[in-house]
Amino acid sequence: MPTSSDMTTPTDPAVLDALQHQVAVFARRAEQSRLGGVGQARNSMDRAAYLLLNRLDQEGPMGVKALAAGMGIDSSTVTRQVAPLVESGLVNRATHPEDGRAVVLQLSERGRTRLGEVRASRRALMEMVTDEWTEEERAVFCTLLTRFNISLAAITATMPPAGAAS
Template identity: 75%
Template structure:
């Protein structure tokens, strides 16, 4: 079985350099704009906040440990990132229904409205950025980007990458 090093030398180094460069440019542009939508600062949102709110909306109320585990980050990081979301009323801390001593984080109605506002603005940005693309090109790009993110996530967690061939529509990732 070929090793990772064997495969790297068998692939076109120029193409690999171009790929890593484009990923770096994408990461910088994404941070610069925070993929904040159509240029409206009020519709931008910190990446960590967006991913936390998105996870809470998709999976419902949960404790800090569960939220951290699901996002592949440390509990102390989640605690630090959630604090301003609680302070601004986007997330509520409530008692666990079965164990009153445990704290559960829950997306507030205000948080849900803010998340939808940001999503709507980001959808418009995607429309504008991919103007002139065919639906198949958008679908292919989404599938490949999802596959790339999954491979990065698997590598980070030490698991083998799961091929996503045949996945027609990528679900939004909630990973950080």
């Protein structure tokens, strides 16, 4: 069975130009709308909070370092982003069950409810945006966008930080 690298063909520069342009347009539109959903929950949760709560919901309680590593960001950034979530009762700090000195973060019941509301709002927006698409088109787009994000994360993980001397 051929691998994906066996099937790679030279890419037309015009296609790459169109792709980078469409990604830039998407990034601008996503930032303008914040892809915050529709209805009462629209734009009620920033991207960082949504991603942190979503990870805790999907993977369960974890420490700051594990959360940061899983998200590909610095521990100090996670600490800063989690603080208001703890203050607002969306995330609880708990003692690690195996190491009483360590702290784990976990989604509170209030956080789980709030995340559900925001997910439903964002799901409604995705339904509106793709209203004229078939289920197969939605699935293919999701698969390709996931693949794109995984590839982009892998490449950016090997790049020096922005502004670093080359």
